[in-house]
Amino acid sequence: MLSITDLRGHDVDPATVLPRAELDVAGAVPRVLPILDEVRSGGASAVLDLGERFDGIRPPSLRVPAPALAEALEALDPEVRSALEESIARARTVHAAQLPPGSEVDLGEGAIVENRWVPVGRVGLYVPGGRAVYPSSVVMNVVPAQAAGVPSLAVASPPQKDFGGLPHPVILAACALLGVDEVYAAGGAQAVAMFAYGVNDDDGTRLCAPVDMVTGPGNIYVAAAKRALLGTIGIDAEAGPTEIAVLADATADAEWVAADLISQAEHDPMAGSVLITTSPELARDVVAQVQEQVPGSFHEEQVRQALTGPQSGILVVDTLATAIAVADAYAAEHLEVHTVDALATARRIRNAGAVFVGPYSPVPLGDYSSGSNHVLPTGGSARYSSGLNTVSFLRLQQLIRYSETGLKELASNISALAGAEGLPAHGEAVARRFR
Structure with a gap:
């Protein structure tokens, strides 16, 4: 079910050996533009109409009434409530620790620059509701914003x-x-548009005020709407299909590795499940375990599609150093490390959304209860971006406080640089203060 590619003895180009599922966000943008225009001009009624068209149901009201929230909490299964409360508590602890300290830098007499972190004013948090239900995504979006x-x-x-x-x-x-x-x-796209533009009821009453930023994963149309509206709003990322890479040597447990690969495959037929290993024996054992575990599983057909797609597979390489190079080039959303001294190996990894160290730190732990965030960069974007975190919702604002003495000391420098750049009025604006 999972194909094995044996690269031992071959020159390996890490950037090309692991294909990904295609996600044509650019191609989806023209399809969402009419939806965005419809919401901008039609307000709340347009969002309701679009919900009826795409979701097959027209909500009785766009905003969920407060009693419905209270009733949902009252009816929540006690075990699920307890699990959510634990997830929230751990996430709050981790995300509170991410708050960066401000600083005040004294550069001399009358010369101070203050680094000040300011939260975004208003945020729209998107929680998908298609193939599965994701209360965990509510936690992962809300907690860092609140922190x-x-x-x-x-x-x-x-x-x-x-x-x-x-x-x-x-x-x-x-x-x-x-x-x-x-x-x-x-x-869908209509929710992103609602957040970006704000919407009014038919009588002109403001229902949803515009936001400054939209976060949260969604399907390709949500990603396309985010791309189209970037600039009107800030966004966290354009989420693609989920992916897991497992970096393992001969000490890894094939049964557990197979289970972890399957766990991500049940998200989406386009999900990527990849094993990078130095052990051909482990590769064969993982394939055997997958063939044993998949039949009869809850999402069997979806898992089969994901594991047999071009975005999934097993690579056997010569050395741990090569395996690490391949993992870095792939820049997985989730990377598990199952090797001798897994922590030392994990600390050699540069590119991954989140790194799960050792056999008792599987990806589902991070999906729900570890305290880390599961909204992570996909499609290789972990090479340059982070998962959702507290700082995602903060802006660094600098307060520049110079006195007459502090500015006078730099006046000639400013004049020289302004002249070099062909902007003499810049220098003149400073010089006039000292004539």
């Missing part, structure tokens, strides 16, 4: 036929647990 001190948060999640047009009740319960009371039954 950053964002004063205004709103959540959007698609309306569900089975729940009368409201988002899934577990999503609503998670919002209630986190103290988020502004929740909208809206999905």
Whole structure:
């Protein structure tokens, strides 16, 4: 089911040996532009119309009523509630520790620059609701925004036929647990447009105010809407299909590695599940375990599609150094390390959204309860970007406080540089203060 490519004895170009699922966000942008225009001109009614068209249900109201949030929390399975509360508590601890300290730098008499972290004013948090229900995504979006001190948060999640047009009740319960009371039954590109432009009711009353930033994963149309609206809003990333890479040597447990590869494959037929190993024996054993574990699994057909797609497979390489080079070039969303001295190996990795160290740190731990964030860069973007975190919702603002003495000391330098750049009025603006 998983193909094995044996690269031992061959020159390996790490950048080309691991293909990915194609995600044509640019091609989807023209398809979402009419939706964005419809929301901009039609307001809340347009969002409701689009929900009916794409989700097959028209919510009774765009904003979820407060009693529905309370009822969802009251009806939540106690075990699920307990698990969510633990997830929230751990995530709050980790994300609070990410708050960067401000600083005040004294550069001499009358010369101070203050580095000040300021939270984004208002954020729209998108929680998908297609193939699965993701209360964990509510936690992963809301907690870092709250840790950053964002004063205004709103959540959007698609309306569900089975729940009368409201988002899934577990999503609503998670919002209630986190103290988020502004929740909208809206999905897809129309939800992103609602956040970007703001929408009014038919009588002109403001229903959803525009946001400064939209975060959260979604399908290709959500990604395309984010791309099209970038500049009107800030975004976290354009999320692609989920992916896992496992870097392993002969000491890895084939049964556990196979289970971890399967766990990501059940997300999406385009999910990538990749094993990079120095052990041909492990490769064969993992294939055997996959063939044993997949039949009869809950999402069997979806898992089969993912594991047999071009984005999944097993690479056997000569050395651990080569395996690390391949993993860095791939820059997986999730990277598990199953080697002798896994921590030492993990610390040699530069490019990965999150690194899961050793056999008892599987990706599902990070998906739900580790305290880390599961909104991570996909498609190789971990080479230059981070997963969602507290700093994602902060902006560094500098306060420059110079006195007459401090400015006078630099006046001739400023004049010289302004002249060199052909901008003499810059120098003149300073010089006039000392005539």
